[in-house]
Amino acid sequence: MALSVIGLSIDCSDAIELAQFWAQVLGRPIADNPTAESAAVEASATATGPRLSFHQVPESKSVKNRLHLDLITPDFEAETARLLALGATTAHQVEKNGRRWTTFLDPDGNEFDLVAG
Secondary structure: OOOOEEEEEEEEOOOOHHHHHHHHHHOOOEEEOOOEEEEOOOOOOOOOOOEEEEEEOOOOOOOOOOOOOOEOOOOOOOOOOHHHHHEEEEEEEEOOOOEEEEEEOOOOEEEEEEEOO
């Protein structure tokens, strides 16, 4: 069997708004013809990782994500400041077993982690 992950789909309230946030976070382009109902952030030649698709749903987020993105950076403080300036909010900070990360919320309330590395 030969399977590969080509993308992740994320439910949200406004697909364009969330795609714009993640495009800025990851330095990737938004796919052509985005709408409030459906938008995507493409993979790129300079940034690894799957395509992120955003789909508008009528209900708001009410519980912790079952899946979230983990991002890693060698410049933790600078990236933390950049994420906050882009509209992320801090949920909590962790230092455990010699590792350090912060859990953030994107503008739609979805959790993601920034790991110092």
